[in-house]
Amino acid sequence: MYMNKYLSNVPLEEGLEKYLSVLKNSRVRDTEYIDIEESLNRMSSDAVYAKLSSPFYNCSAMDGVAVKSKSTFFANEQNIITLIEGKDYVEVDTGDPIPKQFDAVIMIEDILEKDNNKVKIYKPAIPWQHIRCLGEDIVEKEMLIPSFHNIKPQDVGAMISARIDKIQVFKEFKVGIIPTGTELIDRYTDPKIGDIIEFNSRLFEGLILDYEGKPILYPIVEDNYEKIKHSVLQAIKECDMVLVNAGSSQGREDYTYDIIDEIGEVCIHGLAIKPGKPAILGHIQGKPIIGIPGYPVSAWVVMENMVKPILRKLIYKDLETAKIIHAALSKRVMSSLKYEEFIRVKLGFIDNKYVATPIKRGAGTITSLVHADGVIRVPQNIEGIEEGSLVNVELLKDDNNIKNTIISIGSHDIVMDIINDELIKSSLGKVSLSSTHVGSFQGMLAIKKHESHIAPIHLFDTDTESYNIPYIEKYIEEDVAIIKLVRRTQGLIVKKGNPFNIKSIKDLVNIRYINRQKGSGTRILLDYLLNKEGIKKSEISGYEREESTHMSLAKAIQNGDADCGMGVYSAANIFGLDFIPICDEEYDLLLNENMLKTDYIKSLLDVINKEIFKEKVISLGGYNLDNTGKVIKLKRKVKVEYSN
Ligand SMILES: Nc1nc2c(c(=O)[nH]1)N[C@H]1C(S)=C(S)[C@@H](COP(=O)(O)OP(=O)(O)OC[C@H]3O[C@@H](n4cnc5c(N)ncnc54)[C@H](O)[C@@H]3O)O[C@H]1N2
Numbered sequence: 001m002y003m004n005k006y007l008s009n010v011p012l013e014e015g016l017e018k019y020l021s022v023l024k025n026s027r028v029r030d031t032e033y034i035d036i037e038e039s040l041n042r043m044s045s046d047a048v049y050a051k052l053s054s055p056f057y058n059c060s061a062m063d064g065v066a067v068k069s070k071s072t073f074f075a076n077e078q079n080i081i082t083l084i085e086g087k088d089y090v091e092v093d094t095g096d097p098i099p100k101q102f103d104a105v106i107m108i109e110d111i112l113e114k115d116n117n118k119v120k121i122y123k124p125a126i127p128w129q130h131i132r133c134l135g136e137d138i139v140e141k142e143m144l145i146p147s148f149h150n151i152k153p154q155d156v157g158a159m160i161s162a163r164i165d166k167i168q169v170f171k172e173f174k175v176g177i178i179p180t181g182t183e184l185i186d187r188y189t190d191p192k193i194g195d196i197i198e199f200n201s202r203l204f205e206g207l208i209l210d211y212e213g214k215p216i217l218y219p220i221v222e223d224n225y226e227k228i229k230h231s232v233l234q235a236i237k238e239c240d241m242v243l244v245n246a247g248s249s250q251g252r253e254d255y256t257y258d259i260i261d262e263i264g265e266v267c268i269h270g271l272a273i274k275p276g277k278p279a280i281l282g283h284i285q286g287k288p289i290i291g292i293p294g295y296p297v298s299a300w301v302v303m304e305n306m307v308k309p310i311l312r313k314l315i316y317k318d319l320e321t322a323k324i325i326h327a328a329l330s331k332r333v334m335s336s337l338k339y340e341e342f343i344r345v346k347l348g349f350i351d352n353k354y355v356a357t358p359i360k361r362g363a364g365t366i367t368s369l370v371h372a373d374g375v376i377r378v379p380q381n382i383e384g385i386e387e388g389s390l391v392n393v394e395l396l397k398d399d400n401n402i403k404n405t406i407i408s409i410g411s412h413d414i415v416m417d418i419i420n421d422e423l424i425k426s427s428l429g430k431v432s433l434s435s436t437h438v439g440s441f442q443g444m445l446a447i448k449k450h451e452s453h454i455a456p457i458h459l460f461d462t463d464t465e466s467y468n469i470p471y472i473e474k475y476i477e478e479d480v481a482i483i484k485l486v487r488r489t490q491g492l493i494v495k496k497g498n499p500f501n502i503k504s505i506k507d508l509v510n511i512r513y514i515n516r517q518k519g520s521g522t523r524i525l526l527d528y529l530l531n532k533e534g535i536k537k538s539e540i541s542g543y544e545r546e547e548s549t550h551m552s553l554a555k556a557i558q559n560g561d562a563d564c565g566m567g568v569y570s571a572a573n574i575f576g577l578d579f580i581p582i583c584d585e586e587y588d589l590l591l592n593e594n595m596l597k598t599d600y601i602k603s604l605l606d607v608i609n610k611e612i613f614k615e616k617v618i619s620l621g622g623y624n625l626d627n628t629g630k631v632i633k634l635k636r637k638v639k640v641e642y643s644n
């Protein structure tokens with residue numbers, strides 16, 4: 001058994017090159033004959049020759065009369081010629097065969113008069129005018145389609161026209177997908193603690209289709225050496241390539257390495273990429289077998305950067321290079337020197353430049369891929385990238401899609417999700433809102449740095465005991481505006497029935513608290529209230545434990561991981577928790593004043609002024625919308641007066 005705890009750390013490009021050179025001579029692809037109706041998107045393995053010309057007889061290209069050109073030569077406006085039906089002409093429609101004795105067609109529009117089997121013409125017909133001659137399109141026995149041609153709809157049309165029935169193509173490239181793990185259950189089974197709902201195989205299936213392979217899904221196999229080996233052997237027999245998911249690392253039940261080592265050969269175990277480092281590249285009977293890490297984002301990185309180029313090469317197809325744009329990084333990213341790191345980012349198009357904001361980094365967060373607009377690669381041997389640096393972003397979404405997105409960086413509230421959904425609905429999917437939750441203070445700074453269209457904020461100023469405006473006056477020098485959004489109730493969220501009988505901030509001592517992240521308005525409010533009560537942060541057990549949304553905080557309390565946290569009523573309500581109101585606060589949208597003129601903000605204002613939006617928010621509970629939609633302009637620019 002494999003006991004080496006240290007994986008290799010092979011750079012991605014080097015690993016790919018090495019692996020491809022091992023696979024180079026492995027196999028030639030099999031071919032098959034298929035009906036042309038089935039041939040769309042397949043690749044011809046041999047040239048296709050026409051069996052019939054098209055058209056296979058001379059035919060009229062226009063509606064009109066077929067004539068003998070000779071008998072029209074002397075026609076002109078002074079010499080009108082009369083032609084007799086049957087002798088000098090026959091009527092033809094577009095596509096009709098031209099009888100042998102005729103050699104030109106006069107369009108119906110060029111006929112002066114037509115009655116009683118006679119037509120009068122005033123200009124000559126040039127020989128073969130308006131006739132599609134035999135073989136104009138395809139000539140029998142000529143090459144119609146070369147080898148290695150991707151069959152497109154027009155190719156199918158041409159082949160039908162040339163009377164081709166079957167064509168020789170490369171067989172579909174079957175990729176076997178084996179999910180492994182005793183903890184995995186299918187989506188129909190009710191999950192218990194310890195179960196993981198299996199979904200990676202469907203992620204792989206879609207990606208393989210995207211790469212133009214044929215995915216073959218195998219059943220989940222428990223972590224059992226013999227059972228996984230059995231499944232691998234079967235898949236190797238039936239497929240051209242096999243992906244074993246999970247068990248790539250060094251846990252007690254990670255068998256992929258040992259199995260490949262026993263029945264084939266491991267070329268590489270461990271790539272210098274993060275996530276995705278424990279990937280295993282090997283072959284069995286000349287067929288590639290790849291051990292893909294279990295975490296979905298790690299798996300996705302290995303699929304996109306290793307499986308895709310290999311598969312495309314093996315099916316003789318080009319690898320399209322990702323579309324790259326340049327963006328300014330809104331937040332510093334740290335990275336390990338040992339690995340090339342793949343950082344998912346959201347993109348915004350603000351003041352005619354792209355801004356990239358890094359999102360969740362955990363390898364287990366499939367939603368980071370759902371939300372990501374692009375990926376930044378931080379090269380190996382680099383500690384990180386500074387805020388403001390221009391970075392290359394590989395796009396995961398359409399550029400237009402990104403340009404039609406309103407960027408919101410700041411505090412979290414469920415109301416922002418409703419705005420997003422209503423924006424999408426009212427624009428029929430064209431405009432959306434993308435929210436990054438970094439807290440109110442960072443949101444305000446994002447507006448200052450022109451990195452966001454809007455920032456939802458609720459910043460409580462302890463001196464004036466008022467919201468937002470004192471902070472803006474202190475930190476922002478430019479003209480900005482506030483769109484009033486909601487007044488919402490903040491309070492303490494506790495388990496149903498309030499088992500610890502929490503009534504106020506004073507009761508937070510001696511329970512397990514759960515906090516919001518630094519810079520969030522809720523955290524600032526808590527700190528103020530603690531200070532007012534003379535309670536030290538160190539007295540609050542759990543003060544250091546941070547969640548970045550009201551929803552995740554409430555969920556942790558519902559799950560019993562904490563006894564109390566501060567948040568909005570709506571989050572408590574959604575999870576059926578109890579709520580002790582503490583205060584009402586102003587949750588507003590901050591933006592640069594010049595943004596008010598943009599279509600982005602006009603559509604946003606339309607949405608928040610709609611009744612349907614207000615009804616939805618009210619139904620959540622804990623919100624007051626008396627001022628919703630009001631705009632306050634805050635002139636901040638200091639007028640400089642020049643004297644002589
Ligand atoms: N002691 C060490 N532990 C780990 C290391 C390490 O170097 N030393 N590496 C970590 C890294 S990095 C990764 S990535 C993972 C890779 O783990 P495995 O490939 O062995 O996968 P598992 O541990 O079995 O699974 C990880 C995770 O993913 C879930 N999973 C697995 N398959 C599926 C599926 N088909 N659908 C959905 N989710 C799936 C699985 O339940 C686990 O939660 O190892 C680290 N550990």
Ligand code: MOO
Pocket residue numbers: 273274275276277278293295298299363
């Ligand atoms: O390599 Mo793991 O994939 O870093 O999470």
